[in-house]
Amino acid sequence: MTRIEVLLPRIVLLATGGTISSRESAAGGSRASDSAAQLMATLRARSTVDLITEIKIETQDIAVENSFNFTFADLARIEAASRNILRRDDVDGVVITHGTDTMEETLALLALTHDDVRPVVFTGAQRSLDHTDSDGPRNLRDALAVAASPASRSHGVLLVFGEEIHAAIPLRKTHTSLMQPFQSPRGGALGRVVDGKPQYFNEPRKKPALDEIAWNLREPRVEMILSYPGADGALIRSALEAGASGLIVLGTGAGNPGSAMVEAIREAVRAGVVVGLATRTLGGSVAPIYRGGGAIDALEAGAVGLGDLPGTQARVLLALILSAYPRDQARERLEQWVHSAN
Numbered sequence: 001m002t003r004i005e006v007l008l009p010r011i012v013l014l015a016t017g018g019t020i021s022s023r024e025s026a027a028g029g030s031r032a033s034d035s036a037a038q039l040m041a042t043l044r045a046r047s048t049v050d051l052i053t054e055i056k057i058e059t060q061d062i063a064v065e066n067s068f069n070f071t072f073a074d075l076a077r078i079e080a081a082s083r084n085i086l087r088r089d090d091v092d093g094v095v096i097t098h099g100t101d102t103m104e105e106t107l108a109l110l111a112l113t114h115d116d117v118r119p120v121v122f123t124g125a126q127r128s129l130d131h132t133d134s135d136g137p138r139n140l141r142d143a144l145a146v147a148a149s150p151a152s153r154s155h156g157v158l159l160v161f162g163e164e165i166h167a168a169i170p171l172r173k174t175h176t177s178l179m180q181p182f183q184s185p186r187g188g189a190l191g192r193v194v195d196g197k198p199q200y201f202n203e204p205r206k207k208p209a210l211d212e213i214a215w216n217l218r219e220p221r222v223e224m225i226l227s228y229p230g231a232d233g234a235l236i237r238s239a240l241e242a243g244a245s246g247l248i249v250l251g252t253g254a255g256n257p258g259s260a261m262v263e264a265i266r267e268a269v270r271a272g273v274v275v276g277l278a279t280r281t282l283g284g285s286v287a288p289i290y291r292g293g294g295a296i297d298a299l300e301a302g303a304v305g306l307g308d309l310p311g312t313q314a315r316v317l318l319a320l321i322l323s324a325y326p327r328d329q330a331r332e333r334l335e336q337w338v339h340s341a342n
């Protein structure tokens with residue numbers, strides 16, 4: 001290895017599937033198929049920026065699956081694989097390719113457990129590899145550049161997509177087909193990728209990682225329940241019968257579940273279930289504005305207000321807390337995290 005090569009950053013590319021790895025299948029429809037090594041071969045063939053020579057890239061595969069099929073067990077395997085990679089001193093960062101449908105949940109898990117100055121960068125694609133104008137190779141090239149850049153150190157877990165750099169939390173997918181389907185509800189992107197180089201214009205808000213806790217996502221059952229006209233609490237009661245130990249209620253507007261749902265929340269809290277109150281809207285925070293079935297009543301019934309945390313990401317947070325702390329401490333731990341994050 002030449003002296004120059006010794007100085008090049010080493011990035012490990014961990015592939016999990018998703019549209020970025022997908023092609024049209026014989027049975028019709030797009031299916032995840034390509035490995036990390038195949039993604040790199042496609043990038044080299046199509047890349048307009050000869051960036052690859054400036055980074056030493058290793059490839060690993062942990063799944064070749066669309067993310068709508070992932071379970072918490074899959075998210076835990078991805079987190080463990082990333083953690084193992086970062087046990088190596090010779091690695092400067094990790095890039096994880098992942099389906100966009102549930103990427104926000106895996107981003108949340110790694111952001112809540114990642115405690116390393118080296119970056120973990122997620123990316124994916126909205127168009128499959130056999131689309132004439134797939135966004136996959138460009139997104140992968142940009143993600144590698146961000147992970148290899150010293151400017152990305154101490155920025156935590158990041159999403160690179162559509163030439164934007166976003167913090168992992170709070171973040172949600174808000175569009176089915178746009179080339180940039182993700183939105184950060186507060187403050188927008190941290191930066192952009194310009195000609196293959198990251199340019200940061202915002203500092204990431206320090207998201208408190210949960211302290212070194214022994215967590216196991218497979219244990220708690222945490223359900224998400226949407227509020228809507230006529231929601232009478234039956235789904236909350238069914239979740240309790242199914243053994244849920246945590247609930248994320250997505251209230252209308254600024255977290256207003258409606259009177260019937262507030263009654264069911266009260267029953268759940270009395271039964272020892274930890275309830276988080278998020279909003280079903282695609283931006284803004286839960287706020288105690290209304291009584292009469294609004295957020296004030298839900299919070300008085302024992303729900304924990306989740307600020308601007310998307311319900312999908314709050315469900316991961318609550319599952320981590322429920323698996324790591326005794327039930328009678330979990331509600332307080334959730335409140336502490338939300339308070340420190342807002």
Ligand SMILES: NC(=O)C[C@H](N)C(=O)O
Nearest residue numbers: 018019066067099100101
């Ligand atoms: N654009 C994508 O990656 C969507 C895909 N269905 C997935 O989440 O795996």
